[in-house]
Amino acid sequence: MRRSRPISLLKAVVVLLGKDLLIEWRTRARLNALIFFSLATLLLFSFAVGPDTKLLARNAGGYLWLALLFASVLALGESFRVEQENLTLDGLRMAPADARAIFLSKALGNTVLLVGLGALLIPVMIALYGVKVTLGAGPMLGILALGCMAVAAPGTVYSAIANNARARDVLLPLMLFPLIIPALLAAAKATTLVLQGDPMNQLGSWSGLLIGFNLIYWGLGFVLFPRVIED
Amino acid sequence: MSGLMNAVLQYGSAAAALVVVGLGIRLGRKWAPVDSQMDARPMLVGMSVAALVLLAVGGWLGLVWSPQDREMGDVYRIIYVHVPAMWMAMLTLVLNFACCVSYLLKANWKTDALAEASAEVGLLFGGFGLVLGAIWGRPTWGVYWDWDPRLTAMAIMLVTYTAYMALRRFVEDPDKRAVWSSVVGIISFANLPIVWFSVKWWRSLHQVQSTPKTVDPEMALSLRVNAWAFLILLTLFLLHRYRIALATREAEVALPDALPPDAPASRDGNSTEVA
């Protein structure tokens, strides 16, 4: 008889993340729709603000993050919807997979997705709004990763909750948006500094805020998530 | 006003408020449960009278007795209601957080009911305070909304707790609702300091615009009396809302006709462990 043995948290995260990315890849039509949705959002800001190119360039960082935020609601909402068909989340819990590993894998998967999306949006933003990345690609990607992680951690917890509630499509952004205002603020500010230069050395404090936000919410999610999905 | 009068008002209002809070806790335990036989009418009337008297005294102190502000004239007087309302909102959110943590540690319908009551009453006081803040902003800054860090942080907080209440409405299973809303309550509370610092930072990098919050010693008495009056009001609101929440929970988790005749007595919320 085959005997199973417990696997480490890290290994479980790797298995689950691999599974999620595989599903994401196999349903990439949906992924493409998400990409075009966020590109369309980015384009819409130019029309909403008008043809003032200076204004657009100045606000480019904010627009990038708003586009990412709107896309993230769709991506996050989907991350537990795929587990709802055939009750696969129950299947994972009973496998058994550590609920904390499920949290980490989902949050990491969402981070990967959002960072990928951001990496596609940034060149478009540069072209569309006529900005240049003054501080270079390194800081830009660092801020992108930190900001996406900051959205993904609380977003994963709230997505798991909203997924089982009524009106889940409204509930997720309603709960998530006010929560991640500090992260949005910091990410947009930091991005603007990366784009326009940082003469007063403020980038450090905004990235510090992002790092602190991440530490708190990844920690809280890690501790609280098992209570959300276990009954 | 004589120093004696001053002391009487200061300590009298504090004593009255603390007595009412004590009574409120007692009534919450004895009278709020649905099967309670207690006749709380005399105490409730007494508490309401205390609230009205203190509010009247506070109103008189704030509107008549307190001196005009040197810079803002009479406009500043709104702080006598605005500031206490905001304090009460903070207080209820701390209470909500305590309930959320407590529920996750040990499931109990009473904690869940108190969490619901505190969030809703907190929203009421916070919303009231926010509107007053905006009204005050108009003559002070010329606009209703100046993105003042305090008010902005408060507005974000109100939206956060509105979402918390929305979640409570949108989840039908009482056990799940209690656990999930506790998780959301804890996360929302953890967010408050982050919001506060980030908003302050965000504003300070643009322009220095601080609210004149330095209160003259003469004005302190009026503010204190009003704050104690608001605390009594808060206690009453919480008590009634808690009673309603308990009754709702009771109806949800142990509707008698939903149970077969000799089904378990599940009215005792303590025995309901949510693992």
Added chain:
Amino acid sequence: MEASPAAPPALALHDVSKRYGRYWALARLSYTLPQGRSLLLTGHNGSGKTTLLRLVATAHSPTHGQVEVQGRDTVKERDAVRREVALLSHASFLYEDLTAWQNLMVLARLLGLPSPEDASGELLTKVGLGRRSSSPVRQFSAGMRKRLAIARLLMKAPSLALLDEPFGELDPAGIQDMERIIGELKDSGVTVVLATHLIEQGLSLCEERLHLQEGRAVAA
């Protein structure tokens, strides 16, 4: 596995109640299933069979009372119980967008099996899906899903197998296969708890019977 007198019962329910929202799906259910016996659960739709199986499988915790599997509490020792039980339910726990092979591989890796590939391949052949292993589950018929779900159950190598309507959605050949698989499970010492409307099949497979009505045990 021989039932020794000292061994705890395979399954013990102590005054178990479960409430979903306002509805009591199980009410004060007590029952003990000795080692080496298999249990047939009967009852109408909505009588609590599925709820009971989900409680034993640790998908839910009981609202009141305790459930014990091999002497272990399903709430306090949840992870240990999860390694003992496996559930075949209406919901297949299968990812529609993954292939049959990938579905089994995910579980095999989560279980920490020494050779996930071998285990998956072997089981796919065993349930007769060897040739469809690289088709996504979305293209499967209901009967094929059932077969894959039973492969998933077998992969866990449980000591207590919970089968909720295993014969549903199967063609006659499938029912025969399922009976054979259940027989093999029993022969290898696995305790089987079977919920089904097909009482004939059930009685031929199980020694014990528990009839549920509105969430409580009644004489059949």
